[in-house]
Amino acid sequence: MPELPEVERAVRAIRSRVDGRAIAEVRVLHPALARRLPPRHRRALRGDRIIGVDRRGKHQLFRLQSGRTLHVHFRMTGWWQFGRPRDALPEHARAVIAFRDGTWLAFEDPRALGSIALYERDVEPSLGLGPEPFDRALTPARFRMLLAPRRTPIKPALLDQRMIAGLGNIYAAEALWRARISPFAESSRLSMARVSRLLAAVRAVLRGASGARHLDAEQRFAVYDRLGRPCRRCGAAIQSVGQAGRTTYYCPRCQSR
DNA sequence: GGTCGCCTGGTA
DNA sequence: TACCAGGCGACC
Numbered sequence: 001m002p003e004l005p006e007v008e009r010a011v012r013a014i015r016s017r018v019d020g021r022a023i024a025e026v027r028v029l030h031p032a033l034a035r036r037l038p039p040r041h042r043r044a045l046r047g048d049r050i051i052g053v054d055r056r057g058k059h060q061l062f063r064l065q066s067g068r069t070l071h072v073h074f075r076m077t078g079w080w081q082f083g084r085p086r087d088a089l090p091e092h093a094r095a096v097i098a099f100r101d102g103t104w105l106a107f108e109d110p111r112a113l114g115s116i117a118l119y120e121r122d123v124e125p126s127l128g129l130g131p132e133p134f135d136r137a138l139t140p141a142r143f144r145m146l147l148a149p150r151r152t153p154i155k156p157a158l159l160d161q162r163m164i165a166g167l168g169n170i171y172a173a174e175a176l177w178r179a180r181i182s183p184f185a186e187s188s189r190l191s192m193a194r195v196s197r198l199l200a201a202v203r204a205v206l207r208g209a210s211g212a213r214h215l216d217a218e219q220r221f222a223v224y225d226r227l228g229r230p231c232r233r234c235g236a237a238i239q240s241v242g243q244a245g246r247t248t249y250y251c252p253r254c255q256s257r
Numbered sequence: 258g259g260t261c262g263c264c265t266g267g268t269a
Numbered sequence: 270t271a272c273c274a275g276g277c278g279a280c281c
Contacts, residue, residue, distance in 0.1 A: 003275060032264065058276080075276045077265080092265085111264045113276070152258060159276085170275050224275085245260065247273085261280075268273085 002058060002074040004133065004166025005209035011055045014080050014105060018062075021099040022049045030094040033107070036117040037095070045070070045097075045118065057129045057165030067121035072107070078114035081106040129165035133202055138164070140196035147187045147195060154190065154198075155183035156244035164202060169246050170224045171209065175201040176250065177223045182257040183241070183248045223249040 002010070026042040028034045049065040062070035072078075081090045085102035095107040095116055107116060119125050130146060131138040143164075150157040157163055158172040167175070176183050178201035181194055190198070212220045218229070226238045226249060236253035 006275080030264090073276080075263095076274070109264090110266060111274085113264055156258075161277090168275050244258070246276090259281085262278095263276105266274090269271090 002076075002078060003168035003171050003209075004055075004058060005171075005206055007058045007060065007074060007166070008055055009210065010074070010080050011053050011060055014082055015053045017082050017103070018050045018097075018099075018105055019052060020049065021101065021103065022047065024098045024100045027096045027098065028094070029096065030109075030112045032112040033095045033109075033114075033116060036115045041118040056127055057132070057161055058168070059125075059127050059129075061125065069119040069123070069125060071115075071117045071119060071125045073115050074109070075111070075113040075115070077111045078107065078109040081108050127165075128162060130160075130162045131164065133164050133166060133206055138199070140192065140199050143199045144190070144192060144195040147190060150187035152187055153183060153243060154181060154185045154187045155248050156246075157187040158202075159244070159246070166206075167202065169248075170221065171202070171205050173224050173249050174205045174222055177255060178205055180255055182255045183243060183250050185257045221249075223251060225249065 023045050026045045028037060028042065048068065050062055051065050052063040054061040054063065058073065060072040062072065064070060083104050083106060089096065089106050090108045092108050092110040093106040094109045094112050097105045107114065146163050147157060155172060155176060158167050159169065173183065175198060179194065179197040181198055217225045222232055223238050227240045228237050230236070231238055231251040231254060234251065234254040236251055238249055239252050240247050240249045
């Protein structure tokens with residue numbers, strides 16, 4: 001699930017539960033997770049304490065009392081499950097942070113594509129991210145400058161985290177539909193007016209994401225996963241196309257190049 | 258940019 | 270059984 005709104009929600013759900021808790025041990029339950037969190041790093045985490053959790057784009061940064069940082073990325077299917085001593089671990093728990101008081105935080109991730117990694121004291125992970133979408137310093141003019149060097153279709157450009165941090169395949173498509181911009185429009189050639197519309201659309205889509213969460217895909221999205229269904233604006237059949245290895249959904253009639 | 262690999266599970 | 274999946278880094 002996780003694009004920016006979902007990662008933000010995940011962080012909010014656990015922040016108050018893990019803040020201040022001391023780590024008893026970190027267990028890895030799937031070999032894919034061990035690649036970036038080897039046994040010596042797991043051992044080194046014992047006794048440390050979580051003092052805060054930050055989000056940047058889709059990344060999570062657990063700040064530790066030692067000055068180190070635990071970096072977490074959900075990728076496609078990651079999620080947190082917080083548990084009490086007697087609770088059963090979720091079926092697809094891939095790693096577990098067990099606290100001294102018996103509570104635990106399980107990294108649930110069916111596809112096991114997510115990652116957890118430890119960064120040494122005072123080493124800030126370099127994530128290569130552009131501005132946060134709601135950063136006030138992100139003006140239409142700045143957004144346009146970010147998009148200007150990219151001579152690619154706008155849809156794949158939006159998935160590049162150096163443009164805006166936290167956009168993913170779904171909300172990029174939704175924002176383009178909302179801004180009435182074709183996913184094929186060339187990034188560098190978007191007019192100021194369209195860039196401005198796009199930025200507003202990105203923000204509106206991300207803001208609306210949390211509220212619509214309980215709806216099914218058909219209700220929740222304007223284009224995503226709605227192949228062949230009528231466009232909510234003009235009634236044309238929604239189409240899909242492969243772009244940069246991902247599926248893009250769009251309205252062929254009211255999203256112009 | 259495109260394409261592949263990483264992983265597993267759900268669905269046609 | 271085959272294909273697809275909300276991510277992303279490595280490769281060409």
